[in-house]
Amino acid sequence: MDPYAQNLVGVGLTVRCFSGELLSIQEAGSLCSKVGALFELQGAQVSLVLGAQPPSEPPSAELRTHLTVELRARELSASNDPLRWAACYASYSLIPAMTEQSFAQDVVVRDADGFLLAEASLQGRVVRYVGLGAWAGNTAMNYIVREEEDRVLPETASEHLSEDLYRQLSQLVYNAKVQSELLRSSQAGR
Amino acid sequence: MNLTLLLAIWASPFIRPQPGSWRDPDEAANYTCTRLSLEEAERARPGAVRPRGPRGDLYDRDVMLCQERILPLGLRLDGDEAVLSSLESRVTELAGAARGYRPDLLGATWLVEVFYPSPAVSAKISFAAKNALMAEGLRVSDRAPTLAAGDVQVITRMPPEDAYPTACRRYADNGSLRAGEVLLAVVQLDRLETTLHAGLCAAGSWTWLR
Secondary structure, three states, X not given: OOOOOOOOOOEEEEEEEEOOOOOOHHHHHHHHHHHHHHHHHOOOEEEEEEOXXXXXXXXXXXXXXXXXXXXXXXXXXXXXXXXXXXXXXXOOOOOOEEEEEEEEEEEEXXXXXXXXXXXXXXXXXXXXXXXXXXXXXXXXXXXXXXXXXXOOOOXXXXXXXXXXXXXXXXXXXXXXXXXXXXXXXXXXXX | OHHHHHHHHHHHHHHOOOOOOOOOHHHHOOEEEEEEEHHHHHHHOOOOOOOOOOOOOOOOOEEEEEEEOOOOOOOOOXXXXXXXXXXXXXXXXXXXXXXXXXXXXXXXXXXXXXXXXXXXXXXXXXXXXXXXXXXXXXXXXXXXXXXXXXXXHHHOOOOHHHHHHHHHHHHHHOOOOOOOEEEEEEEOOOOOOOOOEEEEEEOOEEEEOO
């Protein structure tokens, strides 16, 4: 779905971010404010909370739907092979060294009563190549083979990861919104 | 030996399916990869992974198991792709919920109707839902209940919260859904969502399962 469309008009949203083994409190706060800005762009009334604290402002009673999005990040695996670094040094960095990290962003969406509406574990993997060989190969590919929009630059990976995370988060929260409305109409019908 | 190791290190960007110098993001997105321990990889792909030596390995090894998608991304609409890529788990969950919600209907004949914008995807969801119901040990029919043209005209103008209960009542009234039959309706309520909802219609009474 388009994460920049007005998908969440009339929705009160509390974004709750937890620090942990992967994210410090500052990083969790930064993630929270970026995700909050994303949902505000989509028309939601957003409040941000770090950890299990209560929200500073209670959600407006005029809004029909109140959702809470909980974000937790954890590392799945990391590798930084010394053999590859040795080969990199021995070859004057013509053979690239490589670091790799896999992580999961666990997302839970609840309604105002704490009822679980949606959950997902979004997983990502970042592979970094270091060395003259990797840089030269990438630069050559960027300027000889790739179109301008396909070029792999230092910031490309984080841009792609953020864009993918925002799209998937938006979809998950939208699904939760529809589920919440269905449950409400179903309860009203009883 | 050392040359082989150096070649393997140098060649790994070509082998590993991540985007980078040698593989563009679209191509890399067509792989689903899972990191496994050596023991898990030996169980998943017997013979494909060199087992750990009797005295252990020189360095820690793990395995990235990657599978290329049968249908590349971009061939289907994103929404359809999201539904179809996890269809089996979705319908299994729905069938389990249906069976658990109304244990009194275990002896009934179950019909399936899918309300999804794409007829091709609807057919796949319907087939998968029937399979999942049969896996739950339920008796399933291929028959679909029908409505008169006048009913359809009225019902399609109603909001979803009224339309499905009304259609359910009409199925019972016109004899299309007989006694001893229950309908599992799989519904996409909103074109933008990637969730499948489900409702049960039995004896003219409609219940949303999820």
